[in-house]
């Protein structure tokens with residue numbers, strides 16, 4: 328059995344979750360569910376990043392303690408996961424004492440390995456990014472290029488991490504592992520940052536108390552990014568009793584004891600992130616792991632931004648679209664489908680209520696939902712819900728040839744939109760098949776009863792196959808449909824004609840009701 332470990336970034340608790348966070352978690356969930364379908368032992372991690380200046384500042388502004396704010400907002404992120412259908416195996420919080428212990432342990436090792444020294448930092452700092460900016464990254468008027476706020480000039484005695492000593496090892500890593508960062512544009516971006524010359528970076532903060540205390544100097548806490556990055560490693564050392572939000576516990580995960588999780592799942596197969604945090608993951612993170620003598624992750628996949636009116640959605644900019652609201656009206660599957668279908672995964676893309684409604688109506692309600700309703704209704708009407716055993720129509724079977732392999736290949740490259748396109752091609756093929764066969768005509772001619780049986784069987788089988796493949800993308804609605812088809816097996820092996828026999832089907836309420844009946848349209 329292969330193992331598969333996928334992570335999302337851990338999200339800042341300085342404000343509430345928004346659609347951008349939901350997006351990464353949904354994509355990671357599709358990967359996790361797909362790998363479970365393949366029979367892999369899967370670990371899917373998400374969680375919250377709770378230390379650092381942005382959180383301390385937000386709590387201060389609200390007049391509450393940082394811990395109170397962290398508790399309150401972490402809970403909202405935890406609640407988001409089941410709402411969007413995410414089957415994460417664990418939810419990590421960086422204020423968890425067990426995480427903090429691992430941070431101290433690993434960073435102490437980095438210190439013992441002589442990659443840490445004391446110095447004075449002087450430069451520009453953005454408190455919203457919790458990031459020190461190089462001179463060439465600063466916008467006019469000494470402003471943050473992301474938040475457009477004035478940067479602060481910081482001078483602070485810090486411990487530094489000797490990032491510059493990893494210049495060569497990182498260049499070698501990028502030369503040897505061309506798939507370390509994908510898509511290629513992001514690989515190039517990270518490599519050119521490395522080639523531009525790495526400077527040492529602050530490892531600790533002196534003026535801040537909201538963080539993990541530095542074991543060798545109690546006046547410092549670790550810079551939040553080093554604390555945060557280590558969540559991917561620390562979680563496996565104590566998440567031995569996975570909490571699962573809404574899915575089935577992977578047998579491999581359930582049976583693994585403490586310590587075994589690291590043995591089984593380290594290194595991560597995919598870290599999913601957006602491009603805003605590329606440098607931390609593509610440069611700092613591998614350097615830190617090298618300094619601590621820990622094996623490097625296999626790959627980072629960097630997706631683009633969801634844009635509203637052309638600007639990245641973010642908490643700090645305040646232009647957020649509430650995922651809870653969308654889900655309440657249309658269901659989590661509709662949101663999952665829309666985000667992965669409408670925005671080519673890996674690129675930036677605009678999202679809007681108009682394009683959501685358009686996809687919902689034309690693809691979910693009409694192409695998939697209606698195909699399901701029609702097929703089940705025809706089997707009910709013409710055959711009383713029963714299917715006669717026999718071979719499916721070879722014409723259609725041939726059109727499905729190689730689809731599972733192509734989907735797997737695309738998912739392996741984290742090309743989720745392309746994988747969904749591939750499956751959607753089969754949904755459309757099935758709709759054409761209905762028109763070609765016109766079962767309502769066949770039903771009028773008793774001499775064609777065999778052809779009608781074959782057409783109905785082929786449609787039911789085709790629907791079952793596409794639903795198994797769509798299951799990672801839309802787990803709730805595909806399960807409802809598979810249930811109505813009397814199909815039990817959602818493993819990838821079942822995504823072939825004849826893999827499971829359907830003998831009787833049940834009626835089904837529309838999977839995706841038309842917008843007029845699904846509630847008021849989004850404002």
Ligand code: ME8
Nearest residue numbers: 336337338339347348351376555556601632633640
């Ligand atoms: O950066 N489009 O947390 P964060 C797409 N705590 N994805 C988006 C998005 C958008 N408009 N907005 C946010 C942090 N995201 C750190 C991470 S990891 C060790 C520490 C997603 O709350 C995307 O995954 O700002 C992005 O990288 C992440 O949320 C940033 O979340």
